[in-house]
Amino acid sequence: MLFLISSVYLLLLVNVSFSIPGDDDPCDNYESLDRPWRATTENGFSICDESYSWNGWYRLYHYGMNIQVSETCVNGYSCNADFGLWLSGPHPQIEDGVVIQEVCAGNYRTGNCCDYKSKPIKVKACPGNYYVYELVKPNVSCSGYCTDLSTKSKTASTPTPVTVTGSSITFSDPCSNYNKLDEYWRSTHKDWKLYGNITGRDDTRVKWDGWYRLFIHGSSAQMPEWCFYYMSCGGFSSLWLGGSHPRVEDGVVTREVYASYYDQCSHFTSNSIQVKACPGDYYVYKLTRPNVAIPLPSYCAVPFSTPTVDPCESYTSLDEHWRSTDYSYTNYQYDMCDHKVYWKGWYRLFMNGQSTQMPESCVSQGMCGSYYPLWLRDPHPKLEDGVVTRHVCMSSLFGCCAYESHPIQVKACPGNYYVYEFVTPTKCSIYCAVVTGFKTTQTTESLSTPLITTAGNVTDNY
Known part of the structure; x- marks a missing residue:
């Protein structure tokens, strides 16, 4: 009953x-x-x-x-x-x-x-x-x-997004009148997809209004001009700038916006936006509602900072023989891994006390003491170029640049050497150092080299 x-x-x-x-x-x-x-x-x-x-x-x-x-x-x-x-x-x-x-x-x-x-x-x-x-x-x-x-x-009313970001004020110069957009999850360094932790951000649900300057944890940031494997920025489809940023003298320019899906960088085309370079080395963007056909799109931001001290005079030295391009990864029970290193600041590469640099050409999978060696897809800059951004390739069984890691900043220095602003890579991989005129040897002792390097303490929190 x-x-x-x-x-x-x-x-x-x-x-x-x-x-x-x-x-x-x-x-x-x-x-x-x-x-x-x-x-x-x-x-x-x-x-x-x-x-x-x-x-x-x-x-x-x-x-x-x-x-x-x-x-x-x-x-x-x-x-x-x-x-x-x-x-x-x-x-x-x-x-x-x-x-x-x-x-x-x-x-x-x-x-x-x-x-x-x-x-x-x-x-x-x-x-x-x-x-x-x-x-x-x-x-x-x-x-x-x-x-x-x-x-x-058909509907009599046009749907409007619910979240309001910005204001309805008509601005004269967007370099001095902008909305601050500081949301840590927009960072390209947050690999939500890689760890199965997608947040479901969706910029089609935001009411964009006016001009915006990007920040990450209070530090100045900008939209990336590139895309790499597993870039997500908190959503499902990551939005990046389909062209270079303008110069101050260019004024307001229009740039295409693309959305990546896993390793397919231009899988979608979103609505174009306006961009302006401002005195003081930053950019402002007139962000618009992305194309609604794109699944859960989110505008990406990459943090950057202008060095207060010349990195050619203030850097950390890395002299680790297993970063060599001829150091084969043969012990699958022990893998060097820059993903677990706390990277902060600028670095100069050495090999047995001799200055060296990252390779600019393909490194075979399994070298540099890692399953996934990292190398520069672009050439090193010249002295007059100053600080530049360079793409980083990751070799694997599927090819020399089957995956891409986070781009890094590079500077050429007087004295014929380079410094690099390394960041945490997307996989358990290693920044390589090219062999220049000498050969390293592997020993049983060298395979047990501690993971902690001069870069900092090992950590999983980044």
Whole structure:
């Protein structure tokens, strides 16, 4: 008898409607989500809705048109998720108020439509022929809410992002009138994807307004002019500048913006932005809403600083024989790893007391005492070039530059040597030093060289 009463209670709970005061009506208080990549016809990525924070009610769009969550079976690997989520019942009528609907996830292995059930969600029909949903974090692994293209309809109002960043003031000179954007997760040094810790930032949900200057932890930063393997900047698709930064005398210029997906740097093209170089060695950007077709895009920032002391006169010496390009990695139980070193400042390379430099050509996989040796993809600068940025390649079984690590800064110094501002690489890899006229030898003793170097203490926190 108790079981029967409980079953009836649950049945009533699923179909119950709620009365909401006018001020709290979700038809008037919702966040707009224009995400065309949620359509049931889209696939190719694994965007997992359980990785993101859901908070409140949402109205769904497809390129500015109303759309609704699918009411019919969704196949596996649809909606750019491993498991597509859909409503197991019809949408409510306006007179029904807020209702609770069950959410199904199909099994791509069995082909069944509702092998898994995610957490129920609340749904409400609104005047104007649209719906709002109280979306919640799913409990099905790597699943995503799907939209049905057959339900698209025109809307009288244009969806606007919910988060406001900036102001509506009309600025004269953006170099002296800008909004500060200091969000640590935008840093290219934060490899969220590499560690399975994507934060789900989405710059299409931000209302961009005016000009911005980038900072990371209070230090000046700029958009990267490059992309490298696994760059994410807190989102799913990382946005970078498709051209060089201007000079002060260039004034305001327009630059293309590209979005990377894993190792595909120009997988998407976003909306172009304006950029200006300012006196004082920094840049300002007129950021705009990215292309909504790009899954979870986020503008990237790379921290930089102008040295207060000439790095040619203030550097740390690295004299470690196993960085040599002819030092083969043969002991798979012990691997040198610059990923675990705390890098800070500028470094000069030596080999047995003799000045050396990073190689500018391919280093075979397994050399420099590491499974993944690092080398410069670009040539070293000249004295008159000052401090420059150089790309870093990572050799592997898949090729000489199968992966890219974080770019580094390099400077040529009087006396025919170079200094490098090393940063933590993206994998357990080693910055190489090219052999110049001498050969190192490997011994059993050398294979047990401590991991701690003159660069600093070993740490996993960076």
